Amino acid sequence: MILFDEKTGIFHLRNAYQSYVFQLVRGRYLLHRYWGRPLREFRDSYPLQPVDRAFSPQPNAYENERTFSLDVLPREYPDAGHVDYRIPAYAVELENGTTATELFYKSHTVTKGKPELTGLPQTYAAEGECETLCIRLEDAKKRLAVTLCYTMFADCSILTRSALFENIGTEAIILTNAASFALDFSDHAFDRMILFGGHAAERSLERVPLTRGVCSAESRRGASSHQMSPFLALARKNTDEHKGEVYGFSLLWSGEFALKTEVEQFGTTRVVGGIQPIGFRWRLGVKEKFQTPEAMLAFSAEGLNGMSQAFHEAVRHHIVRGKYRDAVRPILVNNWEATYFDFDEEKMDRLAACARDLGLELMVLDDGWFGKRNDDNSSLGDIFVNREKLKGGLSAIAESAHKRGLKFGLWFEPEMISIDSKLYHAHPDWILRAPDYPVSFGRHQLVLDLTRAEVRDYIVTSVNHILHEEAIDYVKWDFNRHITDAFSAQMPSVHQGEVKTRYVLGLYDILERITRANPDVLFESCSGGGGRFDAGMLYYMPQTWTSDDTDAIQRLSIQSGTSFVFPPITMGAHVSVVPNHQVGRVTPMQTRAFAAMMGCYGYELDITRMDYRERETVKRHVALYKKIRETMQLGRFYRILTPFDEVKNETAWEFVSKDGREVVVLYFKILAQPAAQLRAVKLTKLDADARYEITHEELAQGLSVDGAGNPQMHLVGRTFYGDELMERGIGVAKIDTDFAAYLWVLKKK
Numbered sequence: 205m206i207l208f209d210e211k212t213g214i215f216h217l218r219n220a221y222q223s224y225v226f227q228l229v230r231g232r233y234l235l236h237r238y239w240g241r242p243l244r245e246f247r248d249s250y251p252l253q254p255v256d257r258a259f260s261p262q263p264n265a266y267e268n269e270r271t272f273s274l275d276v277l278p279r280e281y282p283d284a285g286h287v288d289y290r291i292p293a294y295a296v297e298l299e300n301g302t303t304a305t306e307l308f309y310k311s312h313t314v315t316k317g318k319p320e321l322t323g324l325p326q327t328y329a330a331e332g333e334c335e336t337l338c339i340r341l342e343d344a345k346k347r348l349a350v351t352l353c354y355t356m357f358a359d360c361s362i363l364t365r366s367a368l369f370e371n372i373g374t375e376a377i378i379l380t381n382a383a384s385f386a387l388d389f390s391d392h393a394f395d396r397m398i399l400f401g402g403h404a405a406e407r408s409l410e411r412v413p414l415t416r417g418v419c420s421a422e423s424r425r426g427a428s429s430h431q432m433s434p435f436l437a438l439a440r441k442n443t444d445e446h447k448g449e450v451y452g453f454s455l456l457w458s459g460e461f462a463l464k465t466e467v468e469q470f471g472t473t474r475v476v477g478g479i480q481p482i483g484f485r486w487r488l489g490v491k492e493k494f495q496t497p498e499a500m501l502a503f504s505a506e507g508l509n510g511m512s513q514a515f516h517e518a519v520r521h522h523i524v525r526g527k528y529r530d531a532v533r534p535i536l537v538n539n540w541e542a543t544y545f546d547f548d549e550e551k552m553d554r555l556a557a558c559a560r561d562l563g564l565e566l567m568v569l570d571d572g573w574f575g576k577r578n579d580d581n582s583s584l585g586d587i588f589v590n591r592e593k594l595k596g597g598l599s600a601i602a603e604s605a606h607k608r609g610l611k612f613g614l615w616f617e618p619e620m621i622s623i624d625s626k627l628y629h630a631h632p633d634w635i636l637r638a639p640d641y642p643v644s645f646g647r648h649q650l651v652l653d654l655t656r657a658e659v660r661d662y663i664v665t666s667v668n669h670i671l672h673e674e675a676i677d678y679v680k681w682d683f684n685r686h687i688t689d690a691f692s693a694q695m696p697s698v699h700q701g702e703v704k705t706r707y708v709l710g711l712y713d714i715l716e717r718i719t720r721a722n723p724d725v726l727f728e729s730c731s732g733g734g735g736r737f738d739a740g741m742l743y744y745m746p747q748t749w750t751s752d753d754t755d756a757i758q759r760l761s762i763q764s765g766t767s768f769v770f771p772p773i774t775m776g777a778h779v780s781v782v783p784n785h786q787v788g789r790v791t792p793m794q795t796r797a798f799a800a801m802m803g804c805y806g807y808e809l810d811i812t813r814m815d816y817r818e819r820e821t822v823k824r825h826v827a828l829y830k831k832i833r834e835t836m837q838l839g840r841f842y843r844i845l846t847p848f849d850e851v852k853n854e855t856a857w858e859f860v861s862k863d864g865r866e867v868v869v870l871y872f873k874i875l876a877q878p879a880a881q882l883r884a885v886k887l888t889k890l891d892a893d894a895r896y897e898i899t900h901e902e903l904a905q906g907l908s909v910d911g912a913g914n915p916q917m918h919l920v921g922r923t924f925y926g927d928e929l930m931e932r933g934i935g936v937a938k939i940d941t942d943f944a945a946y947l948w949v950l951k952k953k
């Protein structure tokens with residue numbers, strides 16, 4: 205519900221989970237007043253206090269009111285260089301070189317539903333599911349108008365924000381900063397949480413006390429990146445997974461970004477987030493508009509899991525689209541770690557036969573099927589099949605999968621080009637490169653200039669051609685280097701500061717056209733693993749390859765970290781061979797399987813080389829997963845223990861089916877310990893009064909049972925009330941092996 209009180213100027217955006225309040229003051233300024241648990245009514249028990257603060261200037265109209273300074277007031281969308289010294293939400297340069305603007309309130313509208321943002325990923329909802337407030341601000345000198353949009357959803361604790369810029373003046377304006385949102389908290393008693401990492405080591409959680417000055421979680425890589433996720437949270441000190449308050453921010457943007465905090469002189473905290481301003485210069489001609497990406501703001505009074513639930517709800521029901529939105533995902537086998545570039549039709553056929561035997565459902569042909577590509581030196585851009593390598597073309601491989609009842613999937617990397625390619629010979633100017641300087645490489649490849657319409661058309665036509673000619677059910681869309689030398693040969697110099705942003709908008713245009721033309725295809729995005737795992741990509745492609753690191757133990761933290769924002773159904777997770785190809789670790793098959801079951805399950809190893817015992821184990825895991833995957837993919841997910849906790853040695857995840865009738869619990873202990881404490885896993889969010897039967901229990905491989913003297917819990921068939929399972933927990937049988945994994949399935953009676 206969105207309320208506006210004309211007398212007080214209070215805007216109160218409220219649902220069952222949160223209230224967000226700001227105020228129109230002096231008919232001009234938007235001041236942030238409250239965000240947190242839902243309030244019946246905002247009557248202003250803690251009014252703004254007029255204080256004369258030295259060195260905090262006044263706007264011209266209030267020269268004689270030294271207690272009125274925008275430098276000390278909590279604001280909704282602060283300007284730059286004009287009576288507020290804190291970090292700005294936007295900045296401009298005018299033709300005469302000045303940077304000053306003054307945005308004043310002009311009008312507002314409240315509508316049911318949510319207006320569409322052209323060309324961008326966005327949250328969507330039916331009319332009855334949300335309300336949108338749009339506030340138009342205009343510059344006092346009539347140069348610029350900014351419309352701030354706020355959408356409050358009814359069914360989750362999410363508020364979305366974005367800003368639309370419009371040049372209403374008579375000369376061009378350069379936008380040098382255009383955040384999606386900003387707001388000021390009245391204190392700084394927070395921990396700051398970010399998800400940082402690197403290639404094959406994505407999304408580790410860092411939680412540290414929020415410090416004075418400016419901190420920025422950001423990417424300058426042209427993509428959302430492995431190194432830093434477009435996510436920030438501010439948690440109260442006592443907040444843990446299950447209780448306490450936390451504010452989360454996530455951007456629907458796949459390009460570079462900045463999420464900044466500033467704790468300023470009086471102890472308040474400003475948060476600003478959106479497109480990375482470094483290098484951003486967008487020239488807005490007269491009457492032109494610029495729409496910022498959308499940001500999701502989540503509030504939880506129920507701990508970090510509460511925040512994740514809000515994000516998961518939004519991603520699953522208001523971002524992901526299409527046929528697979530509410531459908532369980534097929535169990536796949538991918539040939540990358542099985543064969544790398546060294547495959548042929550025969551090998552793929554053997555893989556398909558074996559996959560069918562194991563009960564798998566989708567076979568994916570990864571990199572190396574096109575151009576003359578047999579290593580990563582050539583052929584990107586040549587999106588046609590390598591007939592020398594695959595004599596029967598893709599059809600033969602697709603057929604070998606389909607005749608065995610498997611779906612068939614294919615890898616593409618359409619945004620890239622190799623110098624050794626037909627495409628480069630035909631169009632050397634289609635790349636991003638700095639004029640006069642030699643090109644820079646990443647994995648021997650260059651980045652296509654997606655700001656050009658003809659490049660976008662080429663990609664759409666060639667990918668669509670393959671998808672229409674061949675029977676392809678799944679696409680893995682990769683992006684294996686970051687952007688450098690962001691200069692487009694076709695763009696006038698005054699627009700070069702737009703290239704990185706226009707690249708991402710160009711990508712969105714391509715993705716919209718390809719996914720729309722192929723509604724039955726399941727798309728998985730990828731960027732050397734999870735280098736572009738963001739809410740923007742999920743609008744087009746419902747799942748993402750979480751990481752190139754397939755080691756089960758690394759995946760405990762990568763997947764736990766990813767789950768802060770994204771639900772398990774969006775995370776590709778595969779069982780791979782041991783010793784693991786990334787870290788050399790040897791873990792039991794069961795541990796690899798249970799870690800992978802947390803996401804969209806699959807296998808990425810040469811399954812044709814497994815011995816009889818391994819094969820039987822895989823069959824058992826696949827059969828088990830088919831029974832529980834609906835709960836794991838379409839249910840609710842909770843972190844119980846993670847490698848980010850003080851005791852870093854354990855992980856426990858809980859999945860509750862949509863109707864609450866089935867619960868799956870996974871528990872991992874990384875290293876066995878002498879004199880280890882015995883423990884139980886305390887479940888969460890069960891129905892305290894209901895009875896749950898433990899119907900399935902799998903303990904660590906190699907764990908001796910009974911007769912050998914070690915305790916085995918024998919809980920299968922036993923029934924417990926939800927309160928006992930939550931307060932006392934499920935006992936974990938003593939663990940005498942490294943890398944142990946347990947699984948329980950419970951059924952509500």
Ligand code: GLA
Pocket residue numbers: 540570571615682684730731732733749751752
């Ligand atoms: C990236 C992906 C891998 C694989 C290779 C192929 O690194 O993350 O899964 O597809 O590219 O080159």
